[in-house]
Amino acid sequence: MESFVRHTGTALPLRRSNVDTDQIIPAEYLKRITRHGFEDGLFAAWRKDPGFVLNQPHHADVSILVAGPDFGTGSSREHAVWALQNYGFKAVLSSRFADIFRGNSGKGGLLTAQVDQSVIEALWTAIEANPDLEVTVDLEEREVRAGSIVAPIDVDDYVRWRLMEGLDDIGITLAHVDAISTFESNRPSFMPKTA
Amino acid sequence: MGRTLAEKVWESHVVRRFEGEPDLLYIDLHLVHEVTSPQAFDGLRLSGRGVRRTDLTLATEDHNIPTINIDQPIADPISRAQVEALRTNCAEFGVPLYSLGNVEQGIVHVVGPQLGLTQPGMTVVCGDSHTSTHGAFGALAFGIGTSEVEHVLATQTLPLKPFKTMAITVEGDLPTGVTAKDVILAVIAKIGTGGGQGYVLEYRGSAIEALSIEGRMTICNMSIEAGARAGMIAPDDTTFEYLNGRDHAPKEAEWDVAVEYWRTLRTDDDATFDAEVVLDASALSPFVTWGTNPGQGLPLSGSVPSPANAADEGERAAIAHALEYMGLTPGMPLRDIAVDTVFVGSCTNGRIEDLRAVAEVLKGRAVAPSVRMLIVPGSVRVRHQAQEEGLDEIFIAAGAEWREAGCSMCLAMNPDKLAPGERSASTSNRNFEGRQGPGGRTHLVSPAVAAATAVTGHLAAPSDLVSIV
Numbered sequence A: 001m002e003s004f005v006r007h008t009g010t011a012l013p014l015r016r017s018n019v020d021t022d023q024i025i026p027a028e029y030l031k032r033i034t035r036h037g038f039e040d041g042l043f044a045a046w047r048k049d050p051g052f053v054l055n056q057p058h059h060a061d062v063s064i065l066v067a068g069p070d071f072g073t074g075s076s077r078e079h080a081v082w083a084l085q086n087y088g089f090k091a092v093l094s095s096r097f098a099d100i101f102r103g104n105s106g107k108g109g110l111l112t113a114q115v116d117q118s119v120i121e122a123l124w125t126a127i128e129a130n131p132d133l134e135v136t137v138d139l140e141e142r143e144v145r146a147g148s149i150v151a152p153i154d155v156d157d158y159v160r161w162r163l164m165e166g167l168d169d170i171g172i173t174l175a176h177v178d179a180i181s182t183f184e185s186n187r188p189s190f191m192p193k194t195a
Numbered sequence B: 001m002g003r004t005l006a007e008k009v010w011e012s013h014v015v016r017r018f019e020g021e022p023d024l025l026y027i028d029l030h031l032v033h034e035v036t037s038p039q040a041f042d043g044l045r046l047s048g049r050g051v052r053r054t055d056l057t058l059a060t061e062d063h064n065i066p067t068i069n070i071d072q073p074i075a076d077p078i079s080r081a082q083v084e085a086l087r088t089n090c091a092e093f094g095v096p097l098y099s100l101g102n103v104e105q106g107i108v109h110v111v112g113p114q115l116g117l118t119q120p121g122m123t124v125v126c127g128d129s130h131t132s133t134h135g136a137f138g139a140l141a142f143g144i145g146t147s148e149v150e151h152v153l154a155t156q157t158l159p160l161k162p163f164k165t166m167a168i169t170v171e172g173d174l175p176t177g178v179t180a181k182d183v184i185l186a187v188i189a190k191i192g193t194g195g196g197q198g199y200v201l202e203y204r205g206s207a208i209e210a211l212s213i214e215g216r217m218t219i220c221n222m223s224i225e226a227g228a229r230a231g232m233i234a235p236d237d238t239t240f241e242y243l244n245g246r247d248h249a250p251k252e253a254e255w256d257v258a259v260e261y262w263r264t265l266r267t268d269d270d271a272t273f274d275a276e277v278v279l280d281a282s283a284l285s286p287f288v289t290w291g292t293n294p295g296q297g298l299p300l301s302g303s304v305p306s307p308a309n310a311a312d313e314g315e316r317a318a319i320a321h322a323l324e325y326m327g328l329t330p331g332m333p334l335r336d337i338a339v340d341t342v343f344v345g346s347c348t349n350g351r352i353e354d355l356r357a358v359a360e361v362l363k364g365r366a367v368a369p370s371v372r373m374l375i376v377p378g379s380v381r382v383r384h385q386a387q388e389e390g391l392d393e394i395f396i397a398a399g400a401e402w403r404e405a406g407c408s409m410c411l412a413m414n415p416d417k418l419a420p421g422e423r424s425a426s427t428s429n430r431n432f433e434g435r436q437g438p439g440g441r442t443h444l445v446s447p448a449v450a451a452a453t454a455v456t457g458h459l460a461a462p463s464d465l466v467s468i469v
């Protein structure tokens, strides 16, 4: 996995709360068996509307998503993370994320940075006034910066460390394979087996 | 200090604990389906890893498969490719698989419990958010993403940070006609779709204890709609009776050892929860959703809310947006909402007791001519059982379609979809925009309300129907 220390880019103001994973990527796009190509499904229903914010030419090259609270609720589909990444997003800012979405993002290297709703509002206003505004999400310093806005971001310590080091979770776990074997040898014999 | 049920199960599965790192948790059962697994198997292949415990892993086909003509090849080439990828992957990695046509095939969360694979005190995961269903047995069960699927396949463990705990206490007797589905819709409307975020919910109280295992599964299933990753109910005699004799339940001497252990899986009296919510069962009534998230629900006797009465600007916009999508006007009685389709099925309400509740209402009645009604059993075994009980004849005589097992119109990955603008009453768990087909409008309801709605053509409870002598 690529390491993530900080990212600077332009941002998309998505003035919506409760953006569920069915909106991020509808089920009909989940049928691919690879990890790429999901950008066509990103916000597919909303993108049919020419007025949708992502369709505006001045937001063509965005890489940071600034969304309302409860982003990523709904299903466990990691395709939602891939769709955002395939489209070119590196980070999502919201005042609250759904747990599974947040976990999936951490695994895939998409930064989900939790900030105060007041910061989200300030960013929305600033970006709408100037779509070219450069936004920096700095994992090392744990802050977001944009013009005169400087605010702390809330990220889990362990996820931060893994993202900054670009480490693969499975590799980390397999270093403890002896502990897993020991645990297995102590499991009660009444526990079920599938085969 | 005492511990909660969730904490007991968590503690008994810690493989490794290290300051500043997540706990490494052992996984007792890993369920797999075709949608969230192909990229995980691919990852294993790329890194030259195998599946550590094929004997703790089970796959079934459910999300994409058709519910008619299942002896024919799957018509949609992409759906077919996904199902075939699962078959190839399971064969290559040695994972047991129940394919279309097998008597054990069905929705992953219906199959695990009915085989007796879901047991108290276990950790259960699946690349599907409704894995919370299995918490009805006192298991710690939660949905995971595809990277985590790969992690569990390779290591049988997951690095996780402990959840907080929330008690949802429902005391008292449920009024006649009020079901588990109504309880959970009322819970979600109360705490909101984000209210459970970061928590494991433990449902307790006399109303919960009085529920069957299937009702408890309906409740735990929708914990995710309240934002929680898992929901649990302490195991009791109802649980043990359900499990006893099932294919994978412990047998003979092992059964006694297991039950003795399972009886310890209760929240201690002196344990504290991080949060607590209390509901009065006797005040509940049939519940339906009017909006586009599962928290936007009201008693059936209510009316479509008005954005003007919203508490704040954010809520006002959310209500206005939902009403526009749903094509509803404020103040309209919920009972006046006419539907085009009624869907009975899914891992929330696709089990035998749900079908019995529907049959009880449909018996001797007919589905309204303006309504198409789809009844989709959650598994092949549920289908067979319904047929043994003659429920299928009641459904067909009433004018409903009786289908093969699968997820079907719960998420519309197979051909069962709503057309744009079409309105459904659905026993499934999500009323998100387009969930049941692009442009489709969904009202979440209980099986009994679904059946009464099919008869009248608009949202209704069985008590609204003229009685048949």
Ligand code: SF4
Residues within 6 Å of the ligand: B062, B063, B107, B108, B109, B128, B130, B346, B347, B348, B406, B407, B410, B411, B428, B429
């Ligand atoms: S029935 Fe619906 S919610 Fe349940 S597993 Fe299938 S798609 Fe998911």
